[in-house]
Amino acid sequence: MYNKGLIVPGLIILVLLVTFPFWFDAFSATKSTDPTVEPPPGGEQHCIYPADEMRAEHMVILNEWRDDVLRNGNRGTVTVDGKVYGKGLQLACMKCHTNKEEFCDRCHTYASVTPYCWDCHLTPTQQKAGLKEAN
Amino acid sequence: MIEKALRGSSRYWTWLGILAIFIGIGTFCYVRQFLIGQGLTGMGRDLGWGLYISQFTFLVGVAAGGLMLVLPYYVHDFKAFGRITVLGEFLAIPALVMCLLFIIVDIGQPLRAMNMILHPTPNSMLFWDMCVLLTYLFLNLICSWVILTAERKEVAPPKWIYIFVYISIPMAVSIHTVTAMLYCGLPGHEFWLSAITAPRFLASAFAAGPIIIVLACLLMKRIANFDAGKEAINKILTIIIYAALINAFFVCMEFFVAYYSTIPGHMHSLDYLFFGIEEHGVMYNNLVPFMWTSVFLCFGGLIVLAWLKLSKKVMTDAADWIIAAGCLAVFLSLFIDKGLGFVLGGLAITPFDTVVEYYPTVNEIGITIGIWAVGIFMVTVLYKLAVDVEHEVEE
Amino acid sequence: MDTKRRTFLKAAGVAALAGISAPAVSKLAEASASAVPAVAENSGGTAGKMRYGMVIDMRKLYDRPDIQEKMAAACRYVHNIPTFDDPKSEIKWIWSAPYEQAFPEQSSTHNADVIEESQFILLCNHCDNPPCVRVCPTQATFKMEHNGIVAMDYHRCIGCRFCMMACPYGARSFNWFEPRPHIAQEINPEFPTRMRGVVEKCNFCAERLARGEKPACQVAAAEVGAIYFGDLNDPESEVRKVLAENPTIQRKPNLGTKPSVFYIV
Numbered sequence: 001m002y003n004k005g006l007i008v009p010g011l012i013i014l015v016l017l018v019t020f021p022f023w024f025d026a027f028s029a030t031k032s033t034d035p036t037v038e039p040p041p042g043g044e045q046h047c048i049y050p051a052d053e054m055r056a057e058h059m060v061i062l063n064e065w066r067d068d069v070l071r072n073g074n075r076g077t078v079t080v081d082g083k084v085y086g087k088g089l090q091l092a093c094m095k096c097h098t099n100k101e102e103f104c105d106r107c108h109t110y111a112s113v114t115p116y117c118w119d120c121h122l123t124p125t126q127q128k129a130g131l132k133e134a135n
Numbered sequence: 136m137i138e139k140a141l142r143g144s145s146r147y148w149t150w151l152g153i154l155a156i157f158i159g160i161g162t163f164c165y166v167r168q169f170l171i172g173q174g175l176t177g178m179g180r181d182l183g184w185g186l187y188i189s190q191f192t193f194l195v196g197v198a199a200g201g202l203m204l205v206l207p208y209y210v211h212d213f214k215a216f217g218r219i220t221v222l223g224e225f226l227a228i229p230a231l232v233m234c235l236l237f238i239i240v241d242i243g244q245p246l247r248a249m250n251m252i253l254h255p256t257p258n259s260m261l262f263w264d265m266c267v268l269l270t271y272l273f274l275n276l277i278c279s280w281v282i283l284t285a286e287r288k289e290v291a292p293p294k295w296i297y298i299f300v301y302i303s304i305p306m307a308v309s310i311h312t313v314t315a316m317l318y319c320g321l322p323g324h325e326f327w328l329s330a331i332t333a334p335r336f337l338a339s340a341f342a343a344g345p346i347i348i349v350l351a352c353l354l355m356k357r358i359a360n361f362d363a364g365k366e367a368i369n370k371i372l373t374i375i376i377y378a379a380l381i382n383a384f385f386v387c388m389e390f391f392v393a394y395y396s397t398i399p400g401h402m403h404s405l406d407y408l409f410f411g412i413e414e415h416g417v418m419y420n421n422l423v424p425f426m427w428t429s430v431f432l433c434f435g436g437l438i439v440l441a442w443l444k445l446s447k448k449v450m451t452d453a454a455d456w457i458i459a460a461g462c463l464a465v466f467l468s469l470f471i472d473k474g475l476g477f478v479l480g481g482l483a484i485t486p487f488d489t490v491v492e493y494y495p496t497v498n499e500i501g502i503t504i505g506i507w508a509v510g511i512f513m514v515t516v517l518y519k520l521a522v523d524v525e526h527e528v529e530e
Numbered sequence: 531m532d533t534k535r536r537t538f539l540k541a542a543g544v545a546a547l548a549g550i551s552a553p554a555v556s557k558l559a560e561a562s563a564s565a566v567p568a569v570a571e572n573s574g575g576t577a578g579k580m581r582y583g584m585v586i587d588m589r590k591l592y593d594r595p596d597i598q599e600k601m602a603a604a605c606r607y608v609h610n611i612p613t614f615d616d617p618k619s620e621i622k623w624i625w626s627a628p629y630e631q632a633f634p635e636q637s638s639t640h641n642a643d644v645i646e647e648s649q650f651i652l653l654c655n656h657c658d659n660p661p662c663v664r665v666c667p668t669q670a671t672f673k674m675e676h677n678g679i680v681a682m683d684y685h686r687c688i689g690c691r692f693c694m695m696a697c698p699y700g701a702r703s704f705n706w707f708e709p710r711p712h713i714a715q716e717i718n719p720e721f722p723t724r725m726r727g728v729v730e731k732c733n734f735c736a737e738r739l740a741r742g743e744k745p746a747c748q749v750a751a752a753e754v755g756a757i758y759f760g761d762l763n764d765p766e767s768e769v770r771k772v773l774a775e776n777p778t779i780q781r782k783p784n785l786g787t788k789p790s791v792f793y794i795v
Binding site: 066070071072073075090091116119120121122126127128 | 676679681683685719722723725736
């Protein structure tokens with residue numbers, strides 16, 4: 001091989017860089033854990049679907065609600081445990097999950113996902129306190 | 136073939152280095168705009184488009200200009216253009232990249248640009264603009280690359296490439312027609328609502344694009360030992376003169392329609408551009424000096440070029456400087472006419488019939504210069520590639 | 531390049547293309563089977579096609595700039611619209627302007643005194659033939675066929691501002707900066723804000739209409755009863771009766787946009 005003195009060290013550095021997450025995690029003192037989320041502070045037990053389905057499908061549900069409400073004008077309602085909510089992030093989900101930071105953000109931060117939902121939709125803290133204080 | 140772009144004289148690298156500085160400045164300015172908002176530009180509620188879209192409009196024309204080399208060579212067998220058609224394609228590629236960059240820096244949510252592809256909207260001209268621009272970019276990439284490679288290997292290009300070459304001919308017309316359709320179908324702006332917008336764009340494009348090629352050839356004769364040939368340059372000058380004359384004629388027709396009918400919707404934008412409008416005691420005339428300069432540059436440049444040809448002095452060596460001066464004058468005139476005149480003139484009159492003047496901000500100009508630097512960078516690299524292949528074949 | 535290497539590259543190219551397009555093809559093949567069944571009841575099962583329209587009785591607003599301001603403020607509150615001092619960055623869904631700006635296609639020579647001295651209410655006309663919908667490249671703005679409202683989906687808007695170019699009435703505003711720090715009034719917790727980089731405009735209070743409430747500007751002008759709102763396609767509606775009894779004008783009717791807002795001047 002030509003330039004063996006450059007290529008082999010280079011390859012080793014590349015392999016180390018690519019596998020960085022694995023060996024760094026293995027050797028670090030603090031162990032990373034799966035995220036845990038807080039249930040709604042109001043004590044609601046049920047969501048519109050079971051938790052596993054919500055975890056997997058909540059973006060799909062929100063997108064379908066969005067298209068149904070905005071494009072088809074079906075501003076209908078969802079009923080959970082006898083309580084009626086409008087269709088939408090702010091009108092349904094945030095009414096129960098008033099602890100966005102302990103619920104939504106836990107998994108999103110862990111997975112390094114930054115959904116832009118809350119650029120527009122008000123979190124419960126913002127709805128109550130007014131934007132200037134909450135931000 | 137790309138290795139040819141990586142080897143060059145110190146002059147080449149210095150030039151690329153200078154351009155890289157401007158690209159860096161443009162990037163920094165864009166990051167600021169991305170984080171803070173389009174409010175950093177001079178655009179506003181009553182003036183939704185500005186410098187970025189005006190540059191986009193002009194550069195689509197420059198990209199279409201390569202047609203004026205492809206058509207005579209591939210369809211009409213004008214052999215003198217054989218060595219320089221690749222220059223037309225290698226100008227179209229950076230011009231199209233610049234167009235796409237100007238669109239990306241202009242839209243408010245660039246990360247959602249894929250929405251145009253995920254939700255195709257055939258009734259929107261912007262959708263079709265995206266389609267034809269990307270298609271034309273692809274066509275130029277494949278045609279220039281295959282034909283240049285064949286030239287380097289000193290074989291005839293494969294027959295299938297001619298399908299793409301012939302498709303690129305109507306596509307060149309289509310890219311600028313669709314861009315014109317962005318403007319000439321809008322009911323809110325009477326200044327743009329004219330059938331002659333598309334022909335005017337095309338005439339201006341077929342002058343502006345070849346001018347850059349002429350200027351590049353004259354420059355490369357001096358610094359890169361590449362001679363396009365007097366016959367080719369002479370023919371391109373003929374094309375430029377006719378195209379610029381036709382564009383001037385179309386602009387004069389706009390004047391006639393506006394000022395003979397005295398319909399305010401048509402007149403107001405021309406009033407603002409060429410004479411200034413006074414409203415509530417304030418005089419709005421910041422573009423007036425530019426427009427008259429454009430008029431004088433156009434006719435001055437055309438007179439110089441026409442004199443060169445008619446006096447048969449165009450074939451002499453000394454004529455090169457005069458050709459460059461004349462071409463530069465016409466180019467600047469077309470740049471002002473289409474970019475500032477047409478786009479900003481139409482925007483200056485709001486739907487409420489008030490006047491709003493546009494002053495680009497420093498940040499906006501920084502981004503614009505950065506994108507132009509990207510384009511000139513690409514043109515430098517690609518033209519060097521073409522000229523080096525030429526030299527390799529000659530040996 | 532020898533033929534074996536060339537064959538390999540060709541095969542690799544085809545495989546890569548197949549791999550990249552496989553998800554797209556499988557998504558198309560899945561057809562429209564959605565993962566989640568519809569949960570909510572359908573609230574508005576309207577049979578015929580409605581066309582919401584508005585009549586603004588300017589006679590009741592000529593000497594009431596306070597009511598005009600109240601209308602704009604109500605809209606701002608209900609929809610969390612920010613306030614900018616610089617007119618460049620303004621966001622306005624409903625606002626007041628002089629006659630020459632509201633009706634530039636009409637003559638402004640020797641106008642009546644009351645016209646000269648008053649301001650007129652301007653808002654999105656929710657045209658029946660909207661140019662903004664025609665030009666939007668992503669269908670982020672669209673006409674709702676069942677009620678005629680020209681609506682916007684802020685999730686899809688890419689901020690190209692082509693709709694702002696197309697609108698002959700200047701009804702649309704772009705978020706040049708982050709809007710939230712500039713919301714001067716109390717926020718309405720039932721409605722979101724918008725984000726930077728999208729275009730917004732009046733939505734005929736579609737969310738209020740769905741709850742059976744009247745548009746915010748109509749409620750704000752209730753003191754003088756200057757706004758009539760209803761179904762233009764229903765011959766028995768109040769708005770149709772008002773139109774039948776009063777001569778009205780529209781903004782720029784010669785452009786063929788078929789606006790749904792009428793003015794009694």
